[in-house]
Amino acid sequence: MNRVVHWFRFASPAGFYPVAGKLIPWFAALAVLFGVAGLWVSFFVAPTDATQGEGYRIIFVHVPASWMSMVIYLAMAAWAGIGLALNTRLSAMMAQALAPTGALMAFLSLWTGAFWGKPMWGTWWVWDARLTSELVLLFLYLGFIALQAAIDDPRRADKAGAILALVGAVNVPVIYFSVKWWNTLHQGASVSLTRAPSMAQTMLWGMLLMALCFWMYAIAMALKRLRAIILEREAHTGWAREFAQAAA
Numbered sequence: 001m002n003r004v005v006h007w008f009r010f011a012s013p014a015g016f017y018p019v020a021g022k023l024i025p026w027f028a029a030l031a032v033l034f035g036v037a038g039l040w041v042s043f044f045v046a047p048t049d050a051t052q053g054e055g056y057r058i059i060f061v062h063v064p065a066s067w068m069s070m071v072i073y074l075a076m077a078a079w080a081g082i083g084l085a086l087n088t089r090l091s092a093m094m095a096q097a098l099a100p101t102g103a104l105m106a107f108l109s110l111w112t113g114a115f116w117g118k119p120m121w122g123t124w125w126v127w128d129a130r131l132t133s134e135l136v137l138l139f140l141y142l143g144f145i146a147l148q149a150a151i152d153d154p155r156r157a158d159k160a161g162a163i164l165a166l167v168g169a170v171n172v173p174v175i176y177f178s179v180k181w182w183n184t185l186h187q188g189a190s191v192s193l194t195r196a197p198s199m200a201q202t203m204l205w206g207m208l209l210m211a212l213c214f215w216m217y218a219i220a221m222a223l224k225r226l227r228a229i230i231l232e233r234e235a236h237t238g239w240a241r242e243f244a245q246a247a248a
Contacts (some may be wrong), residue, residue, distance in 0.1 A: 024223050030216040038210035069138075093233065097226040099141055099145050106141055133175045140165075147160055
């Protein structure tokens with residue numbers, strides 16, 4: 001019973017704040033490590049694609065960014081839902097902390113996709129089902145951020161943001177299955193859990209290393225942003241004032 005109580009103290013902003021500070025350097029270091037390894041394998045080890053040439057290498061950034069834009073949104077919606085259902089402050093703060101990084105990943109996915117699409121499709125943009133639904137995802141992130149910023153009361157902002165996040169989560173499976181549900185220009189998945197990857201082993205390693213890099217980066221940035229949100233919302237408490245003074 002004492003162990004359960006001990007772990008539950010990390011569910012409070014005051015309990016998790018110092019833990020987040022200790023975790024950030026580790027995740028940041030892993031992001032750099034995986035990033036260097038991933039870029040090396042992707043751009044110097046992986047072979048040239050037989051049909052797309054060297055231009056295909058942008059997928060080593062595009063695909064992991066696309067994955068992370070969906071994963072982060074689902075995580076954001078899950079944290080927001082927990083905060084809405086259980087009225088837990090830290091959960092709502094975590095959802096708020098994840099949103100900017102998720103928006104960055106969605107923007108990076110669209111931007112790199114445009115650079116890949118120009119030589120492959122002959123145009124920067126088409127109203128393809130996957131591209132359009134990914135654009136909707138970016139707008140959902142921006143809407144979540146704007147909605148919370150527009151409401152002064154944090155509790156009301158958390159509830160409104162949670163409803164938007166949960167409703168918007170329907171868009172994530174639309175993105176993932178769009179190439180199967182509709183006739184689109186976008187190619188299907190090269191990596192699947194149900195079949196062997198349709199790419200060279202070194203290509204797969206490059207993509208997975210870059211995905212791990214983005215994942216570690218997202219966690220580090222979310223924790224860093226979470227600490228700032230905690231100090232802002234808990235500014236009236238003595239412990240928060242002490243940490244803020246120590247940081248200054």
